[in-house]
Amino acid sequence: DAGITQSPRHKVTETGTPVTLRCHQTENHRYMYWYRQDPGHGLRLIHYSYGVKDTDKGEVSDGYSVSRSKTEDFLLTLESATSSQTSVYFCAISDRGESEQYFGPGTRLTVT
Amino acid sequence: AQSVSQHNHHVILSEAASLELGCNYSYGGTVNLFWYVQYPGQHLQLLLKYFSGDPLVKGIKGFEAEFIKSKFSFNLRKPSVQWSDTAEYFCAVRTGSTLGRLYFGRGTQLTVWP
Numbered sequence: 617d618a619g620i621t622q623s624p625r626h627k628v629t630e631t632g633t634p635v636t637l638r639c640h641q642t643e644n645h646r647y648m649y650w651y652r653q654d655p656g657h658g659l660r661l662i663h664y665s666y667g668v669k670d671t672d673k674g675e676v677s678d679g680y681s682v683s684r685s686k687t688e689d690f691l692l693t694l695e696s697a698t699s700s701q702t703s704v705y706f707c708a709i710s711d712r713g714e715s716e717q718y719f720g721p722g723t724r725l726t727v728t
Numbered sequence: 729a730q731s732v733s734q735h736n737h738h739v740i741l742s743e744a745a746s747l748e749l750g751c752n753y754s755y756g757g758t759v760n761l762f763w764y765v766q767y768p769g770q771h772l773q774l775l776l777k778y779f780s781g782d783p784l785v786k787g788i789k790g791f792e793a794e795f796i797k798s799k800f801s802f803n804l805r806k807p808s809v810q811w812s813d814t815a816e817y818f819c820a821v822r823t824g825s826t827l828g829r830l831y832f833g834r835g836t837q838l839t840v841w842p
Contacts, residue, residue, distance in 0.1 A: 649830075658732075658818055658832035659772075674829065706771065714779075714822070716762060717830060719772040 619643050620720035622707050628726045635694040637723050639707030641687075648690040649708040649717060650674075650682065652701075659706065665690055666713065697727045730755050732821050734833035741809050742841050749804040749836050751819030761802040762820040762830070763793055772818065778802065789813070811842045 619642030629635050639648060647666055651659040651674075661674030663682040671682050679701060681693045694701055704724050708717040735750040753759065763775040776787025783795040793804045802819060819833040 651832075656834055658734075658834040659820075659830075660832070661829055664829065708772075714760060716774050716777050718774070719764075721771045 620707060620709055620718060622705075622720040622723050624723060625721065626724045628728060629697050630728055631698060632696050635697050635725065635727075637692045637705055637707075637725070639690045639692070639720060641690075641707075641709050643709060643711070643718075644687060645709040645711045646687075647710040647713055647715075647717075648684065649710075650680075650690065650692045651706045651708065652676065652703040653706060653722075654703050662692065662705075694725075697725075699727050701725065702727045730821060730823055730831045732819055732831050732833040734817075734819055734836050736836045737834070738837045738839070740839045740841065743811055744808050745840075747804070747806040747809045747813075747838070749817055749819075749838070751802045751804065751833060752800050753802070753819075753821045753831075754800065755821065755823045756800075757823060760822040761793070761795060762822075763787065763791070763802075763804050764818045764820060766816045766818065766835075768815070775804070775817075809838070809840050811840050814838060814840045 621640045623638045649664040650662040653659050660676045665671045665684040683691045706722045707720040710717045731754045733752045761778040764772040765775050766772050778785045778795045786792045816835045816837050818835045820830045
């Protein structure tokens with residue numbers, strides 16, 4: 617398995633609080649991605665990064681921001697969590713934009 | 729935006745039955761195609777991929793998929809399923825104009841009865 621860790625693995629938070637999820641990789645891959653997985657929707661891209669400090673929006677970026685200050689870390693922040701952001705969040709990496717992506721173990725986030 | 733359709737939401741089979749899961753996409757240009765599997769409680773794992781060349785690709789665990797460009801399809805097949813194949817299967821597409829972005833289908837839950 618690719619060296620990808622996500623933290624925390626589980627989190628319960630209240631509506632309106634900020635939340636930051638972390639993705640850490642040991643593969644030195646250039647590209648990193650954040651997806652959310654919801655029943656009946658498959659995986660949807662939130663944001664992705666194609667290098668340090670280089671990020672772009674995905675399909676469902678509203679309410680989320682990201683930062684990448686180091687190659688190995690990609691942070692996803694929910695500025696003010698809402699119940700609609702209850703989901704499982706997966707980080708993925710790839711060495712090139714056209715390569716296959718490898719996924720982390722996921723973070724289950726519940727917003728009450 | 730591109731769309732990826734997986735026609736079967738839930739497939740139930742007995743062990744040793746043959747499997748075919750459908751995947752269609754809506755993009756007329758160059759595509760890269762993927763099938764991922766997610767076992768219960770686990771992360772997504774790559775089953776197989778198509779970039780170019782032979783349209784019949786073989787993946788891990790006896791799975792294969794056929795790219796039919798004229799039908800915009802990339803169906804997953806396995807001649808004889810096992811109980812351990814119980815999982816959710818996702819088709820994903822990347823187009824030439826969306827470097828790095830994968831578009832996923834909604835997934836097909838496969839249940840295999842022993």
